[in-house]
Amino acid sequence: xxxDTVPTDDMRDPWLPDRLLTTERDLLMPLLRxxxxxxxxxxxxxxxxxxxxxxxxxxxxxxxxxxDRLEEGVFLPEANACDVAEREDWPLGRILDExxxxxxxxxxxxxxxxDGRLDAVALGEWVHAGDVREALGEPGAYxxxxxxxxxxxxxxxxxxxxxxxxxxxxxxxxxxxxxxxPVDGRPPARFRGEAATLIRIYAGRPLVRTRYELTGATEQxxxxxR
Numbered sequence: 001x002x003x004d005t006v007p008t009d010d011m012r013d014p015w016l017p018d019r020l021l022t023t024e025r026d027l028l029m030p031l032l033r034x035x036x037x038x039x040x041x042x043x044x045x046x047x048x049x050x051x052x053x054x055x056x057x058x059x060x061x062x063x064x065x066x067x068d069r070l071e072e073g074v075f076l077p078e079a080n081a082c083d084v085a086e087r088e089d090w091p092l093g094r095i096l097d098e099x100x101x102x103x104x105x106x107x108x109x110x111x112x113x114x115d116g117r118l119d120a121v122a123l124g125e126w127v128h129a130g131d132v133r134e135a136l137g138e139p140g141a142y143x144x145x146x147x148x149x150x151x152x153x154x155x156x157x158x159x160x161x162x163x164x165x166x167x168x169x170x171x172x173x174x175x176x177x178x179x180x181x182p183v184d185g186r187p188p189a190r191f192r193g194e195a196a197t198l199i200r201i202y203a204g205r206p207l208v209r210t211r212y213e214l215t216g217a218t219e220q221x222x223x224x225x226r
Contacts, residue, residue: 012116012119012156013152014110014111014112014113014114014116015107015111016119016122016149016152016153016156017106017107017110017111017118017119017121017122017123017153018106018107018108018110018111018122019107019149020107020122020123020125020126020146020149020150020153021062021102021103021104021106021107021122021125021126022103022104022107023145023146023149024103024125024126024129024146025100025103025104027129027144027145027146028103028129028132029096029099029100029103031133031136031138032055032096032099032132033096035136037092039051039136040052040055040092042135042136043135044131044132044134044135045131045134045135045205045206046128046131049084051132051135051136052092052095053084054128054131054132055095055096055099055128055132056083056084056087056088056090056095057080057083057084057128058099058102058125058128058129059087059095059096059098059099059101059102060080060083060084060086060087060098061075061080061083061102061121061124061125062099062101062102062103062105062106062121062125063098063101063102063105063106064083065102065106065109065110065118065121066101066102066105066106066109068109075121102125103125106121106122107122110122116156116160119153119156119157119160120157120160120161120224120225122153123150123153123154123157123224124203124225126146126149126150127142127199127203127205127225130142130143130196130199130205131205141196142196142199142200142203142205143194143195143196143199147195147196147199150199151177151195154177154179154198154199154202154224155177155178155179157224158179158180158202158222158224159179159180159181161224162180162181163179163180163181163202163221163222163223163224164180164181164183164186164188164189164216164217164221164222165178165179165180165181165182165183165186165188165189166178166179166180166188166189166190166191166216166217166222167179167188167189167190167191168190168191168192168198169190169191169192170193170194170195170198171192171193171194172194172195173195177198179202179222180222186216187216188216189214189215189216189217189222190213190214190215190216191212191213191214192212192213193210193211193212193213193214194210194212197210197211197212198212201214201219201222202222202223202224203223203224203225204223204225204226207219
């Protein structure tokens with residue numbers, strides 16, 4: 001269970017994605033390096049993708065940022081599927097090495113982008129790490145030590161993706177977060193539940209076995225990845 005209080009900040013911190021990625025690298029890579037290879041064929045919350053395929057996508061996306069290969073449509077589903085297919089015959093070690101490189105080197109490149117358009121990619125990588133943990137039966141899916149960094153980045157991303165204003169009361173953290181943008185004539189939506197459940201809602205992840213209260217908005221309105 002997550003218990004620390006995490007403030008959110010309305011101003012973009014350009015180095016926040018880097019801190020999230022490198023923190024997640026240090027947490028995730030040791031787990032992946034010791035995981036038996038057969039476990040990489042387990043299915044994840046991402047339709048049609050195994051653990052191996054999710055990690056191949058993550059490494060490909062980050063190294064594209066590092067190498068400035070960001071042609072139009074680069075992160076659309078079709079392009080993501082092509083990147084994963086390209087790595088289908090790679091040894092597992094090569095996939096993990098590429099992922100580790102991306103988690104290490106992409107943050108400074110993202111920080112240089114004044115428009116902040118790549119910040120959401122860093123958040124998405126962290127969400128995918130949650131997908132992997134959940135598939136492997138590991139604790140801390142969509143939570144864990146890096147949540148302190150992910151929540152402020154979710155606050156910024158939810159505004160850039162033009163979701164409606166929501167005030168979240170995180171019952172397991174004793175904290176409130178403000179997400180999204182005010183809408184004229186519409187009071188803020190309210191959420192009460194665990195932080196990991198809030199992440200699931202915004203990222204469009206399964207909500208089975210979760211408990212929460214959401215009023216004033218629908219889950220579909222809050223999605224940041226469509």
